[in-house]
Structures are given as C-alpha cells and as structure tokens.
Amino acid sequence: GGRIIFIEGMIMTRRKSAAMLLIVLLSASVSVALLQAPPVAADSQSERGSGNTSPLTFNLLSPENGATISDPEPTLEWGASPDAESGIDHYEIWIDDNNVDNVSGGTTSWTSGGLSDGSYSWYVMAVDRAGNETQSTSTFSFIQQGVFDVFDYGAVGDGSTLDTNAIQATIDDACAAGGGTVFLHDGVFYSRDITLGSNITFYIDETATLKGDGDNANYSYFTSSSPLVGRQQRAFIFADNEENIKIEGGGTIDGNGGNVGESGWKGTEATRPMLFWL
Known part of the structure; x- marks a missing residue:
C-alpha cells in the first residue's frame, strides 16, 4: 500500500x-x-552461467602417447568434454606446463605454429562458462624428430638474398640422416634449382614462398635416367630415380617465369626450365 x-x-x-x-x-x-x-548491472556469474558442476572428463587422442613424429606443425587432438549445465567456453592447450594457446569450446584440435626437434609433454584443460575447469585424464608426450629448418643452415628468406645453397644443404643433411622434413617458413626464399632425395618431405609453410630465379641461364642442366627422355632438361625442383618424396605445407612455389614475351622473362619457351621434375 x-x-x-x-x-x-x-x-x-x-x-x-x-x-x-x-x-x-x-x-x-x-x-x-x-x-x-x-x-x-548484470551479475558476472549470471552472464557466464551458474553451473557448479565441472566439465566431464575427456581423453587426449593424438599424437599417441610416446609417439615419434616428423611434422614441423603437428596437430594435437582430444575428445570433447560434455557440460550440459553451462557449456564449454574454451579449451586451454598446455605444452611443457605452458599455456600456449586457447581454442573455442566447439573445437577439439589445435595445430602448432612450428616445433623444433625435441621431447614434448602436453595436456588440455576444459573450462566451462561458469569458470569450472577439468584437465584431460592424462598427459601425453611425443618426440619431434627429423625436422630440418632452413634457417639453421643460413637461409635468409628476405626475397632477394639467394638461398639456394642453404636450402640444398638442408636437403642434403636430411638425406644423409635417412630422410626427414625440410622446413621453410616465415619468409620468401629466392632460389635457383634444387634437388630432392628419397624419403624427404619438402614442407613449405603457408607463411613461406619459394621463389625461383627469373633468368633461365641460371638453371643447371640434368640428364634424366628415364628412357623416355632423350635430351637434357632443366627444372626448378628436381629429383630423379628417387622415392617417397612429398611436397606439403600450404605455402607458395613461384617459378617467377612469367609468360614468354613479357619483359620480366629472359628466355624462350623452348629453353624455359620446368617447375618440377620428379
């Protein structure tokens, strides 16, 4: 009243x-x-959710515990953590006890930006909208082995310095080790012809471009062992009588040849080096 x-x-x-x-x-x-x-003012707890129950337990999936991998940008995967009360807000990725990144609650994988050779341990933390946390049921470990970074061999990657020798030295060391992943990343690598060997993954990251020399006079001739080829050839990326070669990574291979008749191209169609001979 x-x-x-x-x-x-x-x-x-x-x-x-x-x-x-x-x-x-x-x-x-x-x-x-x-x-x-x-x-x-809205209560912060109301905005995030009012659940008092932690997310349910979940498992790590891959790489398998104790695995040895040769992938410069490995993808870590885990099972989803259900939380019917308030929902998963995000997952925290922990490598060697460091929170290296977070992903949204609807994502159950994360790709590294590049890991050098060594041993790593990792786990994932699920965080719901009420702020409750649950760690994965176990901590996995893996060994990164057989990644050969061109920067370790003197590559510059500025788009103008000739990186042919550094790239070839990286490939040769990987071949001498019985194979591995040659890793190009974070740069534009200006190069002339390079030769791949067996059991090599030539990984050009999406942050990298392998750019060829625009003058065909700077490419070496090779003779193929194939009986179908009766004359010498030239190519930017070459391998002959080798096996188990992969080119991966999502980056760019720019032959830098242009079209015949363009001012930037010095040569004719008959003498133009091929982009690949594998």
Missing part, C-alpha cells in the same frame, strides 16, 4: 516499486510522471 498526503488542497498518492517510481498528483489538474529506475 501507499501513503495519502494532503498538501494545500491536493492529494498525493505515492507508490514505489523496484522497477519504477510512480507519482500521481490529484488536484484540479492531474499530472503523471514516470521515472525509470537506473538499470541494474
């Missing part, structure tokens, strides 16, 4: 609620005013 107050012949009825203040003045002339109460 409200109060009725007599003020000089006027009757004022006052009612107050949490949402608004209503004042009605009753007299010869009646006026009504509605004053909106200030908004109430």
Whole structure:
C-alpha cells in the first residue's frame, strides 16, 4: 500500500516499486510522471552461467602417447568434454606446463605454429562458462624428430638474398640422416634449382614462398635416367630415380617465369626450365 498526503488542497498518492517510481498528483489538474529506475548491472556469474558442476572428463587422442613424429606443425587432438549445465567456453592447450594457446569450446584440435626437434609433454584443460575447469585424464608426450629448418643452415628468406645453397644443404643433411622434413617458413626464399632425395618431405609453410630465379641461364642442366627422355632438361625442383618424396605445407612455389614475351622473362619457351621434375 501507499501513503495519502494532503498538501494545500491536493492529494498525493505515492507508490514505489523496484522497477519504477510512480507519482500521481490529484488536484484540479492531474499530472503523471514516470521515472525509470537506473538499470541494474548484470551479475558476472549470471552472464557466464551458474553451473557448479565441472566439465566431464575427456581423453587426449593424438599424437599417441610416446609417439615419434616428423611434422614441423603437428596437430594435437582430444575428445570433447560434455557440460550440459553451462557449456564449454574454451579449451586451454598446455605444452611443457605452458599455456600456449586457447581454442573455442566447439573445437577439439589445435595445430602448432612450428616445433623444433625435441621431447614434448602436453595436456588440455576444459573450462566451462561458469569458470569450472577439468584437465584431460592424462598427459601425453611425443618426440619431434627429423625436422630440418632452413634457417639453421643460413637461409635468409628476405626475397632477394639467394638461398639456394642453404636450402640444398638442408636437403642434403636430411638425406644423409635417412630422410626427414625440410622446413621453410616465415619468409620468401629466392632460389635457383634444387634437388630432392628419397624419403624427404619438402614442407613449405603457408607463411613461406619459394621463389625461383627469373633468368633461365641460371638453371643447371640434368640428364634424366628415364628412357623416355632423350635430351637434357632443366627444372626448378628436381629429383630423379628417387622415392617417397612429398611436397606439403600450404605455402607458395613461384617459378617467377612469367609468360614468354613479357619483359620480366629472359628466355624462350623452348629453353624455359620446368617447375618440377620428379
């Protein structure tokens, strides 16, 4: 109920609620005013969810525990952690006890930006919208082995310095080790012809471009062992009588040849080096 107050012949009825203040003045002339109460700040816990139950347990999937891999950008995968009460907000990826990255609650994989050779341990933490946390049921480990980074062999990757020798030295060392992954990343690598060997993964990351020399006079001739080829050839990337070669990574291979007749191309179609001979 409200109060009725007599003020000089006027009757004022006052009612107050949490949402608004209503004042009605009753007299010869009646006026009504509605004053909106200030908004109430949302409780942070209400915004995130009010669940008191931690996310359910979940397992790591790959790489398998104790695995030896040769992938400069390995993908870690795990099973989803159900949380029916408030939902998963995000997953935290921990490598060697460092929180290296977070992914959204609908994602159950993460790809590394590049790992050098060595041993690594990892686990994942599920965090729901109420802030509750659950760690994966186990911690996995893996060994990164057989990744050969061209920067370790003197590559510059500035797009103008000739990196042929550094790239070839990286390939040769990988071949001498019985195979491995030659890793190009974070740069534009200007090069002339390079030769791959057996059991080599030539990994050109999406952050990298392998750019050829635009002058065909700077490419070496080779003689193929194939009986179908009766003359010498030239190619930007060459391998002959080798096996188990892969070219991966999502990067760019730019032969830099242009079209015959363009001012940037020095040569004719007959003498143009091929992009690949594998």
